[in-house]
Amino acid sequence: MKGPFNGGGIASIPQAGLRQSGLLISLITRIRRGGIGCHRRRCWITTAMSFGLVLLLTGALPAQVKVTLDGVKDSLNVGEPMNVRLTISAPAGGRIQLPKWSEALDKFELLTSPDTSAFSQPSSGAPTIIQLRTTCYESGEQVFQPISVRWISTDGSRLDSAQTEPIIVFVQGVVPDTILALADTTQKPYKLLQPNRIRKLGVSLAEIAPWILLAAIAVGIFYLVRWWLRRRKRKTEVAAEIAAPPPRPAHVVALESLDHLRDEQLYQGGKIKEYYIRLSEIVRLYIEGRYQIPAMESTSFQLLRDTESALTDQNLRAVLANLLEDADLAKFAKQRPDEETCQRDLEKAYVFVRKTMPQPAPLLTQGEAA
Numbered sequence: 001m002k003g004p005f006n007g008g009g010i011a012s013i014p015q016a017g018l019r020q021s022g023l024l025i026s027l028i029t030r031i032r033r034g035g036i037g038c039h040r041r042r043c044w045i046t047t048a049m050s051f052g053l054v055l056l057l058t059g060a061l062p063a064q065v066k067v068t069l070d071g072v073k074d075s076l077n078v079g080e081p082m083n084v085r086l087t088i089s090a091p092a093g094g095r096i097q098l099p100k101w102s103e104a105l106d107k108f109e110l111l112t113s114p115d116t117s118a119f120s121q122p123s124s125g126a127p128t129i130i131q132l133r134t135t136c137y138e139s140g141e142q143v144f145q146p147i148s149v150r151w152i153s154t155d156g157s158r159l160d161s162a163q164t165e166p167i168i169v170f171v172q173g174v175v176p177d178t179i180l181a182l183a184d185t186t187q188k189p190y191k192l193l194q195p196n197r198i199r200k201l202g203v204s205l206a207e208i209a210p211w212i213l214l215a216a217i218a219v220g221i222f223y224l225v226r227w228w229l230r231r232r233k234r235k236t237e238v239a240a241e242i243a244a245p246p247p248r249p250a251h252v253v254a255l256e257s258l259d260h261l262r263d264e265q266l267y268q269g270g271k272i273k274e275y276y277i278r279l280s281e282i283v284r285l286y287i288e289g290r291y292q293i294p295a296m297e298s299t300s301f302q303l304l305r306d307t308e309s310a311l312t313d314q315n316l317r318a319v320l321a322n323l324l325e326d327a328d329l330a331k332f333a334k335q336r337p338d339e340e341t342c343q344r345d346l347e348k349a350y351v352f353v354r355k356t357m358p359q360p361a362p363l364l365t366q367g368e369a370a
Contacts, residue, residue: 070084111133
């Protein structure tokens with residue numbers, strides 16, 4: 001902290017001394033011009049004595065008031081309290097006049113009113129201390145303005161003044177913690193961002209190379225495990241296909257199902273609807289396996305249309321149409337055909353399967369084989 005800034009000089013000259021000095025200066029001027037008769041040596045002696053008297057009566061007195069300011073920080077956050085100490089040294093017997101704080105502090109504000117009760121009484125000559133609790137609400141470089149103090153003697157004939165030196169304080173705005181980590185704190189004692197001091201983020205290849213290597217290893221392990229699982233699944237599927245027996249021919253399955261239906265004697269027991277549902281299902285499953293036509297999801301009309309190209313024999317188409325029609329009437333129209341009709345429809349199903357199933361190749365005779 002810099003020392004006090006004191007203003008002495010003409011303000012501390014006694015008023016009576018000023019009047020006497022004016023008379024003496026006039027007298028010395030007349031003597032030197034020859035207005036008063038005297039010898040040259042006596043004139044110079046008189047002149048020297050006069051100057052000595054003037055210096056004795058009107059010489060500039062040393063400064064009477066001293067003011068120092070301590071505790072001002074170089075940097076400050078917005079709204080952060082700052083305690084400063086104003087020390088005033090003045091001669092005894094006089095009265096000290098303090099400035100108006102709102103004007104003296106300018107950008108800075110008092111948080112609490114200082115105790116100035118000691119200045120209501122004449123000064124005792126001992127240094128007086130004022131505690132000032134201040135803050136600033138404007139960011140940037142702010143000037144703590146000089147604080148001027150006046151001292152007036154008891155009779156009012158003498159006065160003196162002094163003031164502190166101006167001090168520059170950097171006031172930092174509020175910065176979030178996430179940005180605070182980017183602050184360049186190598187040049188300043190405070191750890192807050194300054195204007196245009198944000199450090200650019202940058203990394204070298206050597207810093208990120210380990211992370212790139214770890215990411216590549218993780219990706220490689222992922223694809224290796226994925227390939228192994230797919231290969232294992234393929235092997236399992238192939239083994240299942242090899243172990244599974246070949247599918248049975250559709251006509252063999254259909255004939256066996258018709259035999260089971262015949263042996264169950266459903267229509268003989270009055271279960272007409274259930275009988276035709278089973279009969280229709282056997283015939284449709286056979287058509288799907290024999291001609292690869294989605295017969296189970298098709299209506300009777302769609303099934304006849306889809307089998308038109310495969311069934312060129314019109315008699316077989318008529319047999320299939322009559323069988324499907326009787327089944328639809330029993331399932332949806334709640335008709336109850338007699339046992340003769342049910343038996344005839346079962347025989348139609350046998351005929352349709354046997355006539356449309358693949359025929360074995362004819363055996364060659366001995367002559368044809370030769």
